[in-house]
Amino acid sequence: METVQSVERKFLKAADVAQILQVSETTAYRIIRKLNDELKKQGKIIVAGKISRKYFEEKVYL
Template sequence: MSMMQEKMYMDVDDVCAILGVSKTYAYSLMREYNKELKAKGYIVVSGKISTKFLAEKIYGMKVED
């Protein structure tokens, strides 16, 4: 299984590895995406991002439970 299928949440190092971006940019994306989730009423954890939500935002795919 890939990293995106194993974890419910990813941290900045996971996002950097998957997207090949710097930690600064990964944190920026995570803040933006968590802000979007919070506006939709979801509980968010600072420094983490939902693996499913990231897959939907980055790859445009819906991930089933």
């Protein structure tokens, strides 16, 4: 059985977003909240404080 660490996680936490975008965790939480609001309007189930890696990568140009 593979561990979560050996497989790329499907959800990002605020610390992950902060590191990727080089912003504070407060700003990362704000970004996650905005993206989760978009998903909620689409009828998706969201997890507070986390964002789907796939959706994050679609919405953020890196």
